[in-house]
Amino acid sequence: MIDDTWARFKCxxxxxxxxxxxDTTKSRTKRWCSMRTCGARSKARRYYERPR
Ligand SMILES: [Zn+2]
Known part of the structure; x- marks a missing residue:
């Protein structure tokens, strides 16, 4: 039986x-260690980099 525990470890x-x-999500779509910190920061960064 293949354990996918290590497959869920991401950077x-x-x-x-x-x-x-x-990654504790079922779909494994999580991208950041913390959605509140890194996720929000990444989104904010994207927003600010957007040209007018
Ligand atoms: Zn992070």
């Missing part, structure tokens, strides 16, 4: 973070 999508996290 944060934010390069400046570098944290490893455990």
């Amino acid at each position: 944060c999508a934010l390069p400046t973070c570098g944290w490893a996290y455990y």
